[in-house]
Every structure is written in structure tokens, then in C-alpha cells.
Amino acid sequence: MRFLMMYRPDQKEGTPPSPEYVAEMGKHCEEAAKAGVLLMSEGLQPTAKGARVRLKGEKFMVTDGPFTEAKDVIAGIAMIQAKSKQEAIELAKNFIKVGGEGETEVRQLYEPSDFGS
């Protein structure tokens, strides 16, 4: 099974990550890779560089960042392989320990067998 992890830190965005944080996160990703379960992990750049695209009916609405007031800003994502949701939760705990206070949402990916005939 594969799970996507989306990390939303409590701390509002605005301060760039410190070199120590980057080093620690890098080290943690290395450890997860050594465990053979980390498929990918990336940090997301500040919302100032991003945009939100909304579709309502047939109309699009594009809002450029920053979205500093938003409480749901995702700072990083990772995809892991695990045998159960509980295992994914344990792996998410390891990640969030490094990330700092906040919330990591864990979502299972659809697999080929989920679309069985």
C-alpha cells in the first residue's frame, strides 16, 4: 500500500527553514530511504510563489499567493510504502518529530486492485 503524507506545520509560513532544520530533515529522509519505504519526499516553496485555481460551474478563478492567513498550508509531502494504515501513521510520527508541531494528513493511494472489475 502507498500513502501520501501532507504536513501542515502550526507555525505560520514566512520564516525560511534554518540550515539545521534542512540538515535534520535530510538526515531523516536518508534514514527513511534506508528503510526502503520512502518513495519520494519534497518540501514545498512558500505560498507566495504559488496559486490556487478554482473551478465553479464553467468559470475559473485564479488567486495568486501568498496565503499567509490560511491554516491549511502544506509545507512538505512524502509518499511511503507501508503494509497498513497504522504503519503509515508510525512513519508519519517519525516525520513530524523532525518537522515540528503541526499536523500530517495520511492518505492511502488507490491501487490497481481497488479498481477491480
Added chain:
Amino acid sequence: MTATDTHRTIDAVWRIESARLIAGLARIVRDVGLAEDLAQEALVAALEQWPKSGVPDKPGAWLMATAKHRAIDLLRRNKLVERKHEELAYMIGGEHGGAALDLDTALDDNIGDDLLRLVFTTCHPVLATGARVALTLRLLGGLTTDEIARAFLVSEPTVAQRIVRAKRALAEKQVPFEVPRKDELPARLSSVLEVIYLIFNEGYTATAGDDWMRPSLCEEALRLGRILAELMPLEAEVHGLVALMEIQGSRSRARVGPSGEPILLLDQNRALWDQLLIHRGLAALERADTLGGVRGPYALQAAIAACHARALAPAETDWVHIAALYAELAQLGPSPVVELNRAVAVAMAFGPQVGLELVDVLTSQPTLDGYHLLPSVRGDFLAKLGRLTEARQEFERAASLTRNARERALLIERARACTNEM
């Protein structure tokens, strides 16, 4: 946290930590069977205590410290202070003062080395293949006996027996818990890679409707392969095997049709190929190639798979490159099957006449007698050359040789198509 939540957490922690736990203990007690028993005792202790005390902050370290305490108790009871238990003997001496084991150092820094020792032990050639597979999945994969049984379509007692006998054989033959010496390494590593790829293929051949443990074997094999690649980053064939598995794994969504029928590579919907796994496979292949040297069989097979993975459509396939790779593969060891695949690639690159000439050489080889793909391939070339009567005969012959009902149906259909065209 409810008791059930705690139990599920403990299961998950066990899956994540058990291999390292067993590996670290095996280095101390020099016996994988005893190491597993001690690890299991620590698990029982966790199941008893954590629901009340809560899950510790460093669960792996807690389990290791607990298991080591058990080991000390065991040695005290058996008064087995032999030379090989010197590390524990030292700890026994230290324990007299009642000092607790430092949790932070309970999980030693040598854990990578210990994991390597463990995998070389579970894959030791003194064990039969089935035993190696079961022991590896048990001690490194953390799979239960039931899970292994369901994955390989055998009974649970069979697996349990295999594991017991394997541990006994390792003890009786006094197989040392160590990484093989340099001169032994190629053969021993080959044995490890063989086990991992065997597990992968068992999962890869799972069909729709099978117990879900079966296709999950692919993920398990990939996990073990990736772990090994991090432990032995300088071994090109390990990266080669990982590359092969990632790329083959990338096709899982496209391989099976709506009624469970297999879809050949060239007929697959490539939009369903998993690009993340392809990306990972190509990266692993590059690691293998960067290490240099003559490419081994896994790296070569991975390179062939990579050629397909890079083609957005079958027409874009670099068949010339694939043919050359099969030629390299043939250099490693004569194999009529490799030659047959090479003939197919050559025909795609240079036309069916050239392919037919290669296949006709193979027809005289006894090893391919009864191998249905030989007449099937020959029939394909003949059909493309317009020699339809001969083509039909070959397809009929191939149909009579295959035991797979679907394949037979496909081949009979091809034979019929030849008649229709004549």
C-alpha cells in the same frame, strides 16, 4: 488511546523495528533462532506494558533494551557464560550494581552491519531455496507464518516447519553470523539477490482474485532490495536488481485486463505505467552504471526494461539497443531463452528475415524442445514474411505445447488468422 489502538500501534512498530532488533540480538547471541525468541519476548512485554504505560518515545530502543535484559536473565539461568557471549558477560558484570541499560545506546550504531549479517545468514546457500525465502520474509520482512503461507499458497504448518528446520540447520552447521569475506561475496550476494527476486516474481505472477498477500510480495521484495542497496551502495548488481523490480513494478496497473487476462508488454496502455516507479528504476540503474565495470545480469535486464519504459509508445522502442543488450546478456552465459529474446529484438530492429535466421539456429537446440515460445516466435516471423502456411503450422504447434489455456486460445486464434489471410 484504546487497547486496540495500542495493539495496532505495536504491530506497526514491530513491522518497522523487528528486523533491526533481531539483527542486533543475533550479533550478541550468535544464533538467529535465539535472537528471534528474545525479540518475541520483548514484543510480549510490550503487549503487556504499553497499553498501561503508553507507547514509549523510542519504541525500538525500548524493545532492544528489554530483549537484552531477557538475554542476560537467560544466560544467568543457564550459566552459559561462554566466550562468544562476552558482550553479555560484560553487561552481567555491570548489572551487579543494578544500573539500568542506557536506552539511547541500546540500539547500537552497527545496526547496518548487523542487518547485512542477518540477510546473508537467512539467504545462506546451505539452506534450500524455500527455506531461505521463508526465513528471510520472517526475520527481515517481519511477516507472520500465516502471511508467508498465504503468499506462497502453502499451508501454515509447512511454513512453520520450514522455518524451524532452517534455524536448526544454521545452528547445526554452525553458520557464523557474519558478512562473507571478499572472495566469497559474489556468490553469497548472488544467493541473496536470487531470494529477493524470487519473492518479487512470486508476487508479480499473482493473478486477480488471489489473496492480497501475493501481490504485496512485490512491495516486500522492493523494500528488501532498497534496504540492501543502501547497505551495500557499491554493489552494482544490487542497484541493478532494484532497478529491474521498480521498472517491472511500474507496469502492474497495465498488465492485467478487465477479465483478469494478461496483457503483453507491447499491447499495454502506457498511460497506466507508474512514472514514479519508472523514475526510481532509472535512477537505480544509473547508480549501477556509475559504479562501472561489466554489467551483470540484473543490470542488463533492468537496462532492457528501461528501454521499454522510456518509449512513450511501442513504435518508439529502441530495438537496436535492446538487441545489443540481449547480446551482452548472452555473453554472460549461454542461454537459448536469451537468444530467443534477442531474435525477437533483432527482428523488430532489422526485420523478420534476420530474426528468422537466428531462430532457425535455435530450432536445432534440444534445450528448447517443448518450449512453446520458440514455435510461437517462429510463427510470428513467418507470418510477417507472408509465409502463412508455415506460420499456421508453427502457431498450432505452439498451441499444443503450452499448458496455459489463455495462451493456447491466443495461439489458435493466430493460426486461424493465417488461414483467413490465405
